[in-house]
Each structure stands twice: as structure tokens, then as C-alpha cells.
Amino acid sequence: MKQYKAYLLDLDGTMYKGDEPIDGASQFIEYLKAQDIPYLFVTNNSSKQPETVAEKLQTMGISATGNEVVTSALATADYIAEEHPGASVYMLGGTGLQTALVDKGLTIKNDEFVDYVVVGLDEAVTYEKLAVATLGVRNGAKFISTNKDVSIPKERGFMPGNGAITSVVSVSTGVQPTFIGKPEPVIMNKALDILNLPKSEVAMIGDLYDTDILSGINVSIDTIHVQTGVSTLADVEAKDIPPTYSYEDLNAVIKSLKGEVD
Structure with missing residues (x-):
């Protein structure tokens, strides 16, 4: 080799x-x-911050630091910041995605009048969150999804992944997102x-x-x-x-x- x-x-x-x-x-x-x-x-994984991912590895005896972790959240934030510095974003997702977006100077909003709609894995997703995301895309926001994984392994078995959540907005709007992961x-x-x-x-x-x-x-x-x-x-x-x-x-x-x- x-x-x-x-x-x-x-x-x-x-x-x-x-x-x-x-x-x-x-x-x-x-x-x-x-x-x-x-x-x-x-x-x-877009829901966890790099430091959190590294900590999990460390508990298993695997050497890792936050600087050695590249998440789909970081890549998403970079992509948007390079394309549209200071853009407004409506997001579904966890703290990892939110932190990455804010750290790149992007503005998180809680309504459908935004430049981008970003869908990341959100384990607390609701109909209202999906509704706002759908309205945002219909209003002309660029549609971004952190990854297309339709299922993820959990202790209970394979559970719905980010791709499954993304598909709700895609089917409702007829718009396919730009995938990052x-x-x-x-x-x-x-x-x-x-x-x-x-x-x-x-x-x-x-x-x-x-x-x-x-x-x-x-x-x-x-x-x-x-x-x-x-x-x-x-x-x-x-x-x-x-x-x-x-x-x-x-x-x-x-x-x-x-x-x-x-």
C-alpha cells in the first residue's frame, strides 16, 4: 500500500x-x-461542535482535538459566508450548526424572510419549523442541507437522518437543496x-x-x-x-x- x-x-x-x-x-x-x-x-454530523466530537473520541482513547474535526456544519458555514458574507439564515439543527454559522458572521433569524434556509439534523423538529423552512424556500431563499443521510444509527436502531428531514421541505417546495456533507x-x-x-x-x-x-x-x-x-x-x-x-x-x-x- x-x-x-x-x-x-x-x-x-x-x-x-x-x-x-x-x-x-x-x-x-x-x-x-x-x-x-x-x-x-x-x-x-452537524449537530455537534468539533470540540464535542473530539471529546467523544478522547473518552475512547482516541487522540483528537477540535482542530482535527471537520463537520458538515463548518463546511456549510464556510460555503454560505464565501458566497454571501453576512447573509441571514433560517436554520433547523443543533448547537453545532448554530455556532458555526454565527462564528462566520451570519445572522440567524426565526422567520421565513431570509437569504438562506439551512436544514441540519434537528432532533426537536416540529411542523412549525418545517413550515417556516418551506415558506423561506418558497420566498426565494437558497436551500442548503448539511447532508443527505436518510438514516443514522442510534441505540434503538436506525433513525431518521437529516436527509429525511430535508426531503419534507424538498417535496413541499419542489426545490432540491445544495448538499454540503x-x-x-x-x-x-x-x-x-x-x-x-x-x-x-x-x-x-x-x-x-x-x-x-x-x-x-x-x-x-x-x-x-x-x-x-x-x-x-x-x-x-x-x-x-x-x-x-x-x-x-x-x-x-x-x-x-x-x-x-x-
């Missing part, structure tokens, strides 16, 4: 499952740190800008083909599939564009980087 100068890493299914770390996750990060190889965790290039390009390395020197690691692996393919970087989450080896081998590599877990990736396996 090629030696890369930096890595982008998925979280759920790659580093942990729920609240349990996956064997090889902490070992891989320690290997990267020992080699002075930079890494970033790239997540579609994986597998879209927006969030990946933000992470690549932070690393500031040639694409040929960066690899994306993840378990789910349709988000993680495809996100790497969509920005023309190599991809490393780990068989510790949703997509199986058979799944990814059947794709028109398979990942660059597929390994049983991150322990196997370490062995390959050390030249102990192919």
Missing part, C-alpha cells in the same frame, strides 16, 4: 460503533502521530484546504461506500475501505469504481503501511 502524507477519516463504523471504539482505531491514530502524519476526522465535494474540499497537500498525497478512509468512499472518489483522491461498518468487501468490489484499497480493519492498514502485508 502507498504511503500517504495525510489521511481523512470517517467516524461511525470506522473509528467507533455507537459508544464503543473499533479495534485498531486508537492504534492507527497513534501510528500516525508517531510518524508525524496529519489527519482530520470528517463527519456529516459527504459524498459531496464541498466538505471534502474544506478538509483538503486545511491539509494543504497535493491530492495525490491524501487518502480517505471509511466504511460506507456511498458516503465515505464516494466522497474521496468525487474529489479524485485515493480511498481506503475498512470492513468494520456498513459496506462489506463484496459490496465495494461490485461497484463500478471500487475503493483503491480494502482492509479488514485499521490494524490491517497499519500492517500494510509497515510493509507487513500487501
Whole structure:
């Protein structure tokens, strides 16, 4: 396996499952740190602030700081601030999204007369919130969604994700949003800008083909599939564009980087 100068890493299914770390996750990060190889965790989660995501990793023995986490909320805020500095926004979502938008100088409003409507995962969503979002889009606001994940894993099972919430506004208005999170290039390009390395020197690691692996393919970087989450080896081998590599877990990736396996 090629030696890369930096890595982008998925979280759920790659580093942990729920609240349990996956064997090889902490070992891989320690290997990267020992080699002075930079890494970033790239997540579609817009509800949590980067520091909160890092704290969860730390409780599992995985070294992480807020500066090493790129969320779809951060990428969304950057996208809007670059396109329309100081814009007004009506949002559905958690504190992670709200903080990211405000930190970029954007104005949060609670009515439908705004420049942008942003939908992020909102576990307290109501009919009224969806109604205001719908009216905002109908009034001409640009429609943004942090990610298209239709379901997310929870302790009770797979629950409605942000894509499911977004679809209510899409169906009601007939308007498709601009998606920011994986597998879209927006969030990946933000992470690549932070690393500031040639694409040929960066690899994306993840378990789910349709988000993680495809996100790497969509920005023309190599991809490393780990068989510790949703997509199986058979799944990814059947794709028109398979990942660059597929390994049983991150322990196997370490062995390959050390030249102990192919």
C-alpha cells in the first residue's frame, strides 16, 4: 500500500460503533502521530461542535482535538459566508450548526424572510419549523442541507437522518437543496484546504461506500475501505469504481503501511 502524507477519516463504523471504539482505531491514530502524519476526522454530523466530537473520541482513547474535526456544519458555514458574507439564515439543527454559522458572521433569524434556509439534523423538529423552512424556500431563499443521510444509527436502531428531514421541505417546495456533507465535494474540499497537500498525497478512509468512499472518489483522491461498518468487501468490489484499497480493519492498514502485508 502507498504511503500517504495525510489521511481523512470517517467516524461511525470506522473509528467507533455507537459508544464503543473499533479495534485498531486508537492504534492507527497513534501510528500516525508517531510518524508525524496529519489527519482530520470528517463527519456529516452537524449537530455537534468539533470540540464535542473530539471529546467523544478522547473518552475512547482516541487522540483528537477540535482542530482535527471537520463537520458538515463548518463546511456549510464556510460555503454560505464565501458566497454571501453576512447573509441571514433560517436554520433547523443543533448547537453545532448554530455556532458555526454565527462564528462566520451570519445572522440567524426565526422567520421565513431570509437569504438562506439551512436544514441540519434537528432532533426537536416540529411542523412549525418545517413550515417556516418551506415558506423561506418558497420566498426565494437558497436551500442548503448539511447532508443527505436518510438514516443514522442510534441505540434503538436506525433513525431518521437529516436527509429525511430535508426531503419534507424538498417535496413541499419542489426545490432540491445544495448538499454540503459527504459524498459531496464541498466538505471534502474544506478538509483538503486545511491539509494543504497535493491530492495525490491524501487518502480517505471509511466504511460506507456511498458516503465515505464516494466522497474521496468525487474529489479524485485515493480511498481506503475498512470492513468494520456498513459496506462489506463484496459490496465495494461490485461497484463500478471500487475503493483503491480494502482492509479488514485499521490494524490491517497499519500492517500494510509497515510493509507487513500487501
